[in-house]
Amino acid sequence: MQSLPVLDTAHLFPVVDAHLIALLRALAPADWEQPTLAPQWRVRDVALHLLDGNLRTLSMLRDGHFGGAGPASPAYADVVKYLNGLNNEWVAAGQRLSPAILTWLLELSGPAYSAYISSLPPFEVAAFPVAWAGEETSLNWFHVAREYTEKWHHQQQIRQAVGQEAALFAPELYQPFLSTCLRALPHHYRKVSAPAGAVVALAITGAGGGSWYLRRAATSWELGTGYTGPVATQIILDGSVAWRLFTKSLPRELAVQHMQVEGDRALADPLLGLITVMA
CATH class of the missing domain: 1.20.120.450 (dinb family like domain)
Known part of the structure; x- marks a missing residue:
């Protein structure tokens, strides 16, 4: 990774x-x-x-x-x-x-x-x-x-x-927004338990989207790109609403309608609570 x-x-x-x-x-x-x-x-x-x-x-x-x-x-x-x-x-x-x-x-x-x-x-x-x-x-x-x-x-x-x-x-404007917000994932997952080496794959659709990988280390989670191994959970999130999810503008019950999950659902649910605004 x-x-x-x-x-x-x-x-x-x-x-x-x-x-x-x-x-x-x-x-x-x-x-x-x-x-x-x-x-x-x-x-x-x-x-x-x-x-x-x-x-x-x-x-x-x-x-x-x-x-x-x-x-x-x-x-x-x-x-x-x-x-x-x-x-x-x-x-x-x-x-x-x-x-x-x-x-x-x-x-x-x-x-x-x-x-x-x-x-x-x-x-x-x-x-x-x-x-x-x-x-x-x-x-x-x-x-x-x-x-x-x-x-x-x-x-x-x-x-x-x-x-x-x-x-x-536009990809040159939206992708940096997403890349910044997702830097919060390791902190957001800090209390989520998983075996060392377990990987959560997140794909955000659309021209400004991309793929990110969250891997469990010994005592924390690490975020990266370019991973090619097995994953415990695969999440596909609709890029047209991802920004709303990360800024407290998309309720959980609506967000799940825009998210596909394969594998361990317990490792996908914390994404629904990711918040990257303070006020």
Whole structure:
């Protein structure tokens, strides 16, 4: 089995931003009020959240301005509570912004955000760990890839709401999203028992999909590609909904309708609970 390569996603931020601005400019007034897969958020609210991501990153990480106390503790639950509070406060205040102003601010802040992301030395320690992958310390390349998944899936929530999902399913945009999310599998399976050497094969269909292999080592699970041996479980997941499963937007009872399993079902079920978002 081949080890996973370092992910290079910084060059993709201007690309997904260009898709976003073109999409928002083409929306009719009623489109901005459409509900999205994000609970209680309309299209305008998700767009506001994307703007918050740009401005908060530049203010906090580029300029060193945190603007208040952080979470009560580094504990996962406290971080999630803190982020949810920030998100809701911003969206509430942003209701004062018109769609035209919101689009303009996204277009204005996007290049500065992308420039900052590209300036981060990939192998230095990131300001924030990728907690959903079980890391307490992460390198910048993984932090940047995590931020790419945020940009990708929130824009796709908007696109799903207005029936324009195709653009982000392009392989060069979707495959990095999936590859980043699946880095959480070893942590997610950490309490799943299996004989050493047992392999779970995951194939995600579609042009942006691929094949990954999760192998049980002595005390942990390892994720890789290019495996050719026997497998204990084979999972085939519909690529058109995989992104929803990984971002808390596809209930288990619906997800199983898009997943085929051969072999030990107990080794497939944990995939249904894989979550690669914090808030």
